[in-house]
Amino acid sequence: MKNTQTDIQGLPIAAVERDTGLLKDTLRVWERRYGFPQPLRDVNGERLYPANQVDRLRQIKRLIDQGMRPGKIFAADESTLAEWLAGSGVSEAAPGHFRELIELLHQQRSEDLRQMLQQNLLKLGLQRFVTDLLVPLNVEVGLAWMRGDISVSDEHLYTEQVQNTLRSAIHALHSPGGSPxxxxxxxxxxxxxxxxxxxxxxxxxxxxxxxxxxxxxxxxxxxxxxxxxxxxxxxxxxxxxxxxxxxxxxxxxxxxxxxxxxxxxxxxxxxxxxxxxxxxxxxxxxxxxxxxxxxxxxxxxx
CATH class of the missing domain: 3.40.50.280 (Cobalamin-binding domain)
Known part of the structure:
Protein backbone atom coordinates (compact mmCIF):
# COMPACT_ATOMS: atom_id res chain seq x y z
CA MET A 1 0.00 0.00 0.00
CA LYS A 2 1.36 3.39 -0.96
CA ASN A 3 2.36 5.69 1.90
CA THR A 4 0.31 8.79 2.48
CA GLN A 5 1.67 11.96 4.06
CA THR A 6 0.17 10.99 7.42
CA ASP A 7 1.93 7.61 7.25
CA ILE A 8 5.38 9.18 6.89
CA GLN A 9 7.06 10.63 9.97
CA GLY A 10 9.67 13.30 9.47
CA LEU A 11 10.50 16.99 9.27
CA PRO A 12 10.33 19.00 6.04
CA ILE A 13 13.58 20.45 4.79
CA ALA A 14 12.77 23.99 5.96
CA ALA A 15 12.29 22.74 9.53
CA VAL A 16 15.55 20.77 9.37
CA GLU A 17 17.37 23.91 8.20
CA ARG A 18 16.01 25.86 11.18
CA ASP A 19 16.67 23.03 13.61
CA THR A 20 20.23 22.19 12.57
CA GLY A 21 21.56 25.42 11.10
CA LEU A 22 22.43 23.57 7.87
CA LEU A 23 21.31 25.26 4.66
CA LYS A 24 18.84 23.48 2.40
CA ASP A 25 21.36 23.52 -0.45
CA THR A 26 23.95 21.91 1.82
CA LEU A 27 21.55 19.10 2.72
CA ARG A 28 20.82 18.43 -0.95
CA VAL A 29 24.52 18.45 -1.89
CA TRP A 30 25.35 16.01 0.90
CA GLU A 31 22.50 13.75 -0.20
CA ARG A 32 23.95 13.58 -3.72
CA ARG A 33 27.65 13.50 -2.82
CA TYR A 34 27.75 11.40 0.35
CA GLY A 35 24.46 9.51 0.31
CA PHE A 36 23.38 11.10 3.59
CA PRO A 37 20.92 12.24 4.70
CA GLN A 38 18.42 9.88 3.07
CA PRO A 39 15.07 11.66 3.35
CA LEU A 40 11.75 10.01 2.76
CA ARG A 41 9.22 11.56 0.37
CA ASP A 42 5.65 12.62 1.01
CA VAL A 43 2.84 12.22 -1.52
CA ASN A 44 3.94 15.44 -3.21
CA GLY A 45 7.53 14.28 -3.55
CA GLU A 46 8.82 16.67 -0.89
CA ARG A 47 11.65 15.57 1.38
CA LEU A 48 10.86 14.44 4.93
CA TYR A 49 13.73 13.78 7.36
CA PRO A 50 13.29 11.15 10.11
CA ALA A 51 14.21 12.16 13.65
CA ASN A 52 17.28 9.90 13.81
CA GLN A 53 18.70 11.55 10.68
CA VAL A 54 18.07 15.02 12.11
CA ASP A 55 19.93 14.00 15.28
CA ARG A 56 22.87 12.81 13.19
CA LEU A 57 22.85 16.05 11.20
CA ARG A 58 23.14 17.99 14.47
CA GLN A 59 26.18 15.92 15.37
CA ILE A 60 27.76 16.46 11.95
CA LYS A 61 27.11 20.20 12.19
CA ARG A 62 28.85 20.34 15.58
CA LEU A 63 31.94 18.54 14.25
CA ILE A 64 32.06 20.90 11.28
CA ASP A 65 31.79 23.89 13.62
CA GLN A 66 34.88 22.55 15.38
CA GLY A 67 36.86 22.62 12.16
CA MET A 68 36.33 19.18 10.57
CA ARG A 69 35.61 18.95 6.86
CA PRO A 70 32.43 17.17 5.69
CA GLY A 71 34.35 14.70 3.51
CA LYS A 72 36.35 13.48 6.51
CA ILE A 73 33.23 13.12 8.67
CA PHE A 74 31.23 11.17 6.09
CA ALA A 75 34.17 8.87 5.36
CA ALA A 76 34.51 7.88 9.03
CA ASP A 77 33.01 4.71 10.47
CA GLU A 78 30.61 4.68 13.43
CA SER A 79 33.27 4.01 16.06
CA THR A 80 35.43 6.89 14.84
CA LEU A 81 32.45 9.23 14.81
CA ALA A 82 31.53 8.18 18.33
CA GLU A 83 35.10 8.86 19.45
CA TRP A 84 35.11 12.32 17.88
CA LEU A 85 31.75 13.18 19.39
CA ALA A 86 32.80 11.94 22.81
CA GLY A 87 35.96 14.01 22.58
CA SER A 88 34.03 17.11 21.55
CA GLY A 89 31.43 16.88 24.29
CA VAL A 90 31.19 19.17 27.28
CA SER A 91 32.53 17.28 30.27
CA GLU A 92 31.83 17.80 33.92
CA ALA A 93 35.22 19.52 33.99
CA ALA A 94 33.64 22.48 32.17
CA PRO A 95 33.68 25.64 34.30
CA GLY A 96 30.90 25.70 36.87
CA HIS A 97 29.50 29.00 35.66
CA PHE A 98 29.15 27.52 32.16
CA ARG A 99 27.08 24.65 33.52
CA GLU A 100 25.04 27.11 35.57
CA LEU A 101 24.35 29.29 32.54
CA ILE A 102 23.23 26.29 30.50
CA GLU A 103 20.93 25.18 33.30
CA LEU A 104 19.39 28.65 33.33
CA LEU A 105 18.74 28.25 29.61
CA HIS A 106 17.16 24.85 30.13
CA GLN A 107 14.83 26.34 32.74
CA GLN A 108 14.06 29.40 30.57
CA ARG A 109 15.11 31.72 33.43
CA SER A 110 15.79 34.68 31.18
CA GLU A 111 16.15 37.33 33.91
CA ASP A 112 18.64 35.24 35.89
CA LEU A 113 20.56 34.60 32.69
CA ARG A 114 20.64 38.31 31.89
CA GLN A 115 21.94 39.15 35.36
CA MET A 116 24.64 36.49 35.21
CA LEU A 117 25.84 37.71 31.83
CA GLN A 118 25.86 41.29 33.13
CA GLN A 119 27.86 40.31 36.20
CA ASN A 120 30.47 38.61 34.06
CA LEU A 121 30.62 41.65 31.78
CA LEU A 122 31.29 43.96 34.72
CA LYS A 123 33.88 41.60 36.13
CA LEU A 124 35.80 40.93 32.91
CA GLY A 125 35.36 44.09 30.87
CA LEU A 126 33.87 44.04 27.38
CA GLN A 127 36.77 42.57 25.41
CA ARG A 128 37.55 39.77 27.87
CA PHE A 129 33.82 39.11 28.20
CA VAL A 130 33.91 38.24 24.50
CA THR A 131 37.18 36.30 24.35
CA ASP A 132 37.19 34.58 27.75
CA LEU A 133 33.49 33.92 28.24
CA LEU A 134 31.44 34.11 25.04
CA VAL A 135 33.82 32.29 22.70
CA PRO A 136 34.03 29.12 24.82
CA LEU A 137 30.44 29.48 26.05
CA ASN A 138 29.14 29.54 22.47
CA VAL A 139 30.80 26.15 21.98
CA GLU A 140 29.36 24.80 25.23
CA VAL A 141 25.84 25.91 24.34
CA GLY A 142 26.14 24.40 20.88
CA LEU A 143 27.29 21.08 22.32
CA ALA A 144 24.49 21.09 24.88
CA TRP A 145 22.02 21.55 22.03
CA MET A 146 23.65 18.72 20.06
CA ARG A 147 23.25 16.37 23.03
CA GLY A 148 19.64 17.39 23.47
CA ASP A 149 20.25 19.05 26.86
CA ILE A 150 18.69 22.27 25.57
CA SER A 151 16.13 22.95 22.85
CA VAL A 152 16.16 25.27 19.86
CA SER A 153 14.10 27.78 21.85
CA ASP A 154 16.70 27.63 24.66
CA GLU A 155 19.47 28.38 22.17
CA HIS A 156 17.44 31.27 20.76
CA LEU A 157 17.03 32.63 24.28
CA TYR A 158 20.79 32.47 24.77
CA THR A 159 21.49 34.32 21.53
CA GLU A 160 18.92 37.00 22.32
CA GLN A 161 20.26 37.64 25.82
CA VAL A 162 23.88 37.75 24.66
CA GLN A 163 22.99 40.15 21.85
CA ASN A 164 21.09 42.44 24.24
CA THR A 165 24.03 42.45 26.67
CA LEU A 166 26.54 43.26 23.94
CA ARG A 167 24.40 45.96 22.36
CA SER A 168 23.95 47.76 25.69
CA ALA A 169 27.67 47.64 26.43
CA ILE A 170 28.60 48.82 22.92
CA HIS A 171 26.09 51.66 23.06
CA ALA A 172 27.68 52.92 26.30
CA LEU A 173 31.04 53.17 24.48
CA HIS A 174 29.72 54.73 21.26
CA SER A 175 32.11 57.33 19.86
CA PRO A 176 30.70 59.14 16.79
CA GLY A 177 34.08 60.61 15.86
CA GLY A 178 36.11 57.45 16.26
CA SER A 179 38.56 56.02 13.78
CA PRO A 180 38.66 53.91 11.73
Whole structure:
Protein backbone atom coordinates (compact mmCIF):
# COMPACT_ATOMS: atom_id res chain seq x y z
CA MET A 1 0.00 0.00 0.00
CA LYS A 2 1.36 3.39 -0.96
CA ASN A 3 2.36 5.69 1.90
CA THR A 4 0.31 8.79 2.48
CA GLN A 5 1.67 11.96 4.06
CA THR A 6 0.17 10.99 7.42
CA ASP A 7 1.93 7.61 7.25
CA ILE A 8 5.38 9.18 6.89
CA GLN A 9 7.06 10.63 9.97
CA GLY A 10 9.67 13.30 9.47
CA LEU A 11 10.50 16.99 9.27
CA PRO A 12 10.33 19.00 6.04
CA ILE A 13 13.58 20.45 4.79
CA ALA A 14 12.77 23.99 5.96
CA ALA A 15 12.29 22.74 9.53
CA VAL A 16 15.55 20.77 9.37
CA GLU A 17 17.37 23.91 8.20
CA ARG A 18 16.01 25.86 11.18
CA ASP A 19 16.67 23.03 13.61
CA THR A 20 20.23 22.19 12.57
CA GLY A 21 21.56 25.42 11.10
CA LEU A 22 22.43 23.57 7.87
CA LEU A 23 21.31 25.26 4.66
CA LYS A 24 18.84 23.48 2.40
CA ASP A 25 21.36 23.52 -0.45
CA THR A 26 23.95 21.91 1.82
CA LEU A 27 21.55 19.10 2.72
CA ARG A 28 20.82 18.43 -0.95
CA VAL A 29 24.52 18.45 -1.89
CA TRP A 30 25.35 16.01 0.90
CA GLU A 31 22.50 13.75 -0.20
CA ARG A 32 23.95 13.58 -3.72
CA ARG A 33 27.65 13.50 -2.82
CA TYR A 34 27.75 11.40 0.35
CA GLY A 35 24.46 9.51 0.31
CA PHE A 36 23.38 11.10 3.59
CA PRO A 37 20.92 12.24 4.70
CA GLN A 38 18.42 9.88 3.07
CA PRO A 39 15.07 11.66 3.35
CA LEU A 40 11.75 10.01 2.76
CA ARG A 41 9.22 11.56 0.37
CA ASP A 42 5.65 12.62 1.01
CA VAL A 43 2.84 12.22 -1.52
CA ASN A 44 3.94 15.44 -3.21
CA GLY A 45 7.53 14.28 -3.55
CA GLU A 46 8.82 16.67 -0.89
CA ARG A 47 11.65 15.57 1.38
CA LEU A 48 10.86 14.44 4.93
CA TYR A 49 13.73 13.78 7.36
CA PRO A 50 13.29 11.15 10.11
CA ALA A 51 14.21 12.16 13.65
CA ASN A 52 17.28 9.90 13.81
CA GLN A 53 18.70 11.55 10.68
CA VAL A 54 18.07 15.02 12.11
CA ASP A 55 19.93 14.00 15.28
CA ARG A 56 22.87 12.81 13.19
CA LEU A 57 22.85 16.05 11.20
CA ARG A 58 23.14 17.99 14.47
CA GLN A 59 26.18 15.92 15.37
CA ILE A 60 27.76 16.46 11.95
CA LYS A 61 27.11 20.20 12.19
CA ARG A 62 28.85 20.34 15.58
CA LEU A 63 31.94 18.54 14.25
CA ILE A 64 32.06 20.90 11.28
CA ASP A 65 31.79 23.89 13.62
CA GLN A 66 34.88 22.55 15.38
CA GLY A 67 36.86 22.62 12.16
CA MET A 68 36.33 19.18 10.57
CA ARG A 69 35.61 18.95 6.86
CA PRO A 70 32.43 17.17 5.69
CA GLY A 71 34.35 14.70 3.51
CA LYS A 72 36.35 13.48 6.51
CA ILE A 73 33.23 13.12 8.67
CA PHE A 74 31.23 11.17 6.09
CA ALA A 75 34.17 8.87 5.36
CA ALA A 76 34.51 7.88 9.03
CA ASP A 77 33.01 4.71 10.47
CA GLU A 78 30.61 4.68 13.43
CA SER A 79 33.27 4.01 16.06
CA THR A 80 35.43 6.89 14.84
CA LEU A 81 32.45 9.23 14.81
CA ALA A 82 31.53 8.18 18.33
CA GLU A 83 35.10 8.86 19.45
CA TRP A 84 35.11 12.32 17.88
CA LEU A 85 31.75 13.18 19.39
CA ALA A 86 32.80 11.94 22.81
CA GLY A 87 35.96 14.01 22.58
CA SER A 88 34.03 17.11 21.55
CA GLY A 89 31.43 16.88 24.29
CA VAL A 90 31.19 19.17 27.28
CA SER A 91 32.53 17.28 30.27
CA GLU A 92 31.83 17.80 33.92
CA ALA A 93 35.22 19.52 33.99
CA ALA A 94 33.64 22.48 32.17
CA PRO A 95 33.68 25.64 34.30
CA GLY A 96 30.90 25.70 36.87
CA HIS A 97 29.50 29.00 35.66
CA PHE A 98 29.15 27.52 32.16
CA ARG A 99 27.08 24.65 33.52
CA GLU A 100 25.04 27.11 35.57
CA LEU A 101 24.35 29.29 32.54
CA ILE A 102 23.23 26.29 30.50
CA GLU A 103 20.93 25.18 33.30
CA LEU A 104 19.39 28.65 33.33
CA LEU A 105 18.74 28.25 29.61
CA HIS A 106 17.16 24.85 30.13
CA GLN A 107 14.83 26.34 32.74
CA GLN A 108 14.06 29.40 30.57
CA ARG A 109 15.11 31.72 33.43
CA SER A 110 15.79 34.68 31.18
CA GLU A 111 16.15 37.33 33.91
CA ASP A 112 18.64 35.24 35.89
CA LEU A 113 20.56 34.60 32.69
CA ARG A 114 20.64 38.31 31.89
CA GLN A 115 21.94 39.15 35.36
CA MET A 116 24.64 36.49 35.21
CA LEU A 117 25.84 37.71 31.83
CA GLN A 118 25.86 41.29 33.13
CA GLN A 119 27.86 40.31 36.20
CA ASN A 120 30.47 38.61 34.06
CA LEU A 121 30.62 41.65 31.78
CA LEU A 122 31.29 43.96 34.72
CA LYS A 123 33.88 41.60 36.13
CA LEU A 124 35.80 40.93 32.91
CA GLY A 125 35.36 44.09 30.87
CA LEU A 126 33.87 44.04 27.38
CA GLN A 127 36.77 42.57 25.41
CA ARG A 128 37.55 39.77 27.87
CA PHE A 129 33.82 39.11 28.20
CA VAL A 130 33.91 38.24 24.50
CA THR A 131 37.18 36.30 24.35
CA ASP A 132 37.19 34.58 27.75
CA LEU A 133 33.49 33.92 28.24
CA LEU A 134 31.44 34.11 25.04
CA VAL A 135 33.82 32.29 22.70
CA PRO A 136 34.03 29.12 24.82
CA LEU A 137 30.44 29.48 26.05
CA ASN A 138 29.14 29.54 22.47
CA VAL A 139 30.80 26.15 21.98
CA GLU A 140 29.36 24.80 25.23
CA VAL A 141 25.84 25.91 24.34
CA GLY A 142 26.14 24.40 20.88
CA LEU A 143 27.29 21.08 22.32
CA ALA A 144 24.49 21.09 24.88
CA TRP A 145 22.02 21.55 22.03
CA MET A 146 23.65 18.72 20.06
CA ARG A 147 23.25 16.37 23.03
CA GLY A 148 19.64 17.39 23.47
CA ASP A 149 20.25 19.05 26.86
CA ILE A 150 18.69 22.27 25.57
CA SER A 151 16.13 22.95 22.85
CA VAL A 152 16.16 25.27 19.86
CA SER A 153 14.10 27.78 21.85
CA ASP A 154 16.70 27.63 24.66
CA GLU A 155 19.47 28.38 22.17
CA HIS A 156 17.44 31.27 20.76
CA LEU A 157 17.03 32.63 24.28
CA TYR A 158 20.79 32.47 24.77
CA THR A 159 21.49 34.32 21.53
CA GLU A 160 18.92 37.00 22.32
CA GLN A 161 20.26 37.64 25.82
CA VAL A 162 23.88 37.75 24.66
CA GLN A 163 22.99 40.15 21.85
CA ASN A 164 21.09 42.44 24.24
CA THR A 165 24.03 42.45 26.67
CA LEU A 166 26.54 43.26 23.94
CA ARG A 167 24.40 45.96 22.36
CA SER A 168 23.95 47.76 25.69
CA ALA A 169 27.67 47.64 26.43
CA ILE A 170 28.60 48.82 22.92
CA HIS A 171 26.09 51.66 23.06
CA ALA A 172 27.68 52.92 26.30
CA LEU A 173 31.04 53.17 24.48
CA HIS A 174 29.72 54.73 21.26
CA SER A 175 32.11 57.33 19.86
CA PRO A 176 30.70 59.14 16.79
CA GLY A 177 34.08 60.61 15.86
CA GLY A 178 36.11 57.45 16.26
CA SER A 179 38.56 56.02 13.78
CA PRO A 180 38.66 53.91 11.73
CA UNK A 181 35.12 53.94 10.39
CA UNK A 182 34.05 50.30 10.09
CA UNK A 183 30.95 48.95 8.36
CA UNK A 184 29.83 45.51 9.54
CA UNK A 185 27.39 43.12 7.88
CA UNK A 186 26.98 39.69 6.28
CA UNK A 187 26.32 38.56 2.73
CA UNK A 188 22.90 37.38 1.56
CA UNK A 189 22.05 33.90 2.92
CA UNK A 190 24.23 34.45 6.00
CA UNK A 191 21.78 34.77 8.89
CA UNK A 192 24.15 34.66 11.87
CA UNK A 193 24.64 38.08 13.45
CA UNK A 194 26.34 37.23 16.75
CA UNK A 195 29.79 37.30 15.14
CA UNK A 196 29.19 40.88 14.03
CA UNK A 197 28.29 41.99 17.54
CA UNK A 198 31.27 40.20 19.05
CA UNK A 199 33.60 41.92 16.57
CA UNK A 200 32.04 45.29 17.32
CA UNK A 201 32.44 44.64 21.05
CA UNK A 202 36.17 44.07 20.51
CA UNK A 203 36.58 47.20 18.40
CA UNK A 204 34.45 49.72 20.30
CA UNK A 205 36.79 49.97 23.33
CA UNK A 206 39.64 50.77 20.90
CA UNK A 207 37.81 53.91 19.75
CA UNK A 208 36.73 52.56 16.36
CA UNK A 209 33.49 53.90 14.93
CA UNK A 210 31.40 50.87 14.00
CA UNK A 211 28.15 50.79 12.07
CA UNK A 212 26.27 47.52 11.64
CA UNK A 213 23.86 46.92 8.78
CA UNK A 214 22.75 43.63 10.30
CA UNK A 215 22.66 40.53 8.16
CA UNK A 216 22.13 39.72 4.48
CA UNK A 217 23.11 42.97 2.77
CA UNK A 218 23.17 42.74 -1.06
CA UNK A 219 26.65 43.39 -2.48
CA UNK A 220 25.63 46.40 -4.55
CA UNK A 221 23.93 48.04 -1.56
CA UNK A 222 26.92 47.26 0.65
CA UNK A 223 29.38 48.84 -1.77
CA UNK A 224 27.14 51.89 -2.13
CA UNK A 225 26.83 52.31 1.65
CA UNK A 226 30.59 51.92 2.15
CA UNK A 227 31.36 54.65 -0.38
CA UNK A 228 28.56 56.99 0.73
CA UNK A 229 29.55 56.71 4.40
CA UNK A 230 33.25 57.20 3.68
CA UNK A 231 34.16 54.02 5.57
CA UNK A 232 37.72 52.83 5.98
CA UNK A 233 36.94 49.14 6.50
CA UNK A 234 34.14 46.78 5.52
CA UNK A 235 33.99 43.78 7.89
CA UNK A 236 31.97 40.65 7.10
CA UNK A 237 31.23 37.64 9.28
CA UNK A 238 30.86 34.09 7.93
CA UNK A 239 29.62 31.14 9.94
CA UNK A 240 30.91 27.63 9.29
CA UNK A 241 27.89 26.62 7.21
CA UNK A 242 28.51 29.43 4.70
CA UNK A 243 30.36 27.83 1.79
CA UNK A 244 33.93 29.13 1.47
CA UNK A 245 33.75 29.12 -2.33
CA UNK A 246 30.61 31.26 -2.23
CA UNK A 247 32.25 33.61 0.25
CA UNK A 248 35.36 34.04 -1.90
CA UNK A 249 33.29 34.77 -5.01
CA UNK A 250 31.31 37.41 -3.14
CA UNK A 251 34.41 38.97 -1.60
CA UNK A 252 36.13 39.17 -4.99
CA UNK A 253 33.10 40.87 -6.50
CA UNK A 254 32.78 43.27 -3.56
CA UNK A 255 36.47 44.11 -3.88
CA UNK A 256 35.89 45.11 -7.50
CA UNK A 257 33.06 47.41 -6.46
CA UNK A 258 34.92 49.14 -3.63
CA UNK A 259 37.53 51.90 -3.89
CA UNK A 260 41.08 50.68 -3.30
CA UNK A 261 41.44 52.62 -0.03
CA UNK A 262 38.66 50.64 1.69
CA UNK A 263 40.04 47.56 3.44
CA UNK A 264 38.06 44.30 3.56
CA UNK A 265 37.95 42.05 6.61
CA UNK A 266 36.42 38.56 6.44
CA UNK A 267 35.88 36.67 9.70
CA UNK A 268 35.57 32.89 9.66
CA UNK A 269 38.07 30.18 10.55
CA UNK A 270 37.20 28.06 7.51
CA UNK A 271 37.98 31.01 5.21
CA UNK A 272 41.60 31.02 6.31
CA UNK A 273 42.23 27.65 4.68
CA UNK A 274 43.50 28.00 1.12
CA UNK A 275 42.53 31.63 0.98
CA UNK A 276 42.90 33.10 -2.52
CA UNK A 277 44.88 36.29 -3.03
CA UNK A 278 42.55 39.29 -2.99
CA UNK A 279 44.15 42.70 -2.68
CA UNK A 280 43.13 44.60 0.42
CA UNK A 281 41.55 41.58 2.13
CA UNK A 282 42.41 40.49 5.68
CA UNK A 283 41.03 37.16 6.93
CA UNK A 284 40.31 36.70 10.62
CA UNK A 285 40.36 33.17 12.03
CA UNK A 286 39.60 34.10 15.65
CA UNK A 287 37.63 36.94 17.18
CA UNK A 288 40.81 38.26 18.83
CA UNK A 289 42.30 38.71 15.35
CA UNK A 290 40.22 41.85 14.87
CA UNK A 291 42.55 43.69 17.25
CA UNK A 292 45.61 42.52 15.32
CA UNK A 293 43.96 43.63 12.07
CA UNK A 294 43.11 46.98 13.64
CA UNK A 295 46.75 47.51 14.66
CA UNK A 296 47.87 46.63 11.14
CA UNK A 297 45.45 49.14 9.65
CA UNK A 298 46.57 51.87 12.07
CA UNK A 299 50.20 51.16 11.18
CA UNK A 300 49.48 51.66 7.47
CA UNK A 301 47.81 54.99 8.23
CA UNK A 302 50.73 56.16 10.36
Missing amino acids: RILLTTFPDELHSLGLLMAEAMLAPEGAHCTSLGTQTPLADLAKAAKAGNYDIVALSFSQNYAARQAWAGLAELRRQLPAHITLWAGGRHLCERAPAIDGLRTLAEISDVLVALEEWQATQA
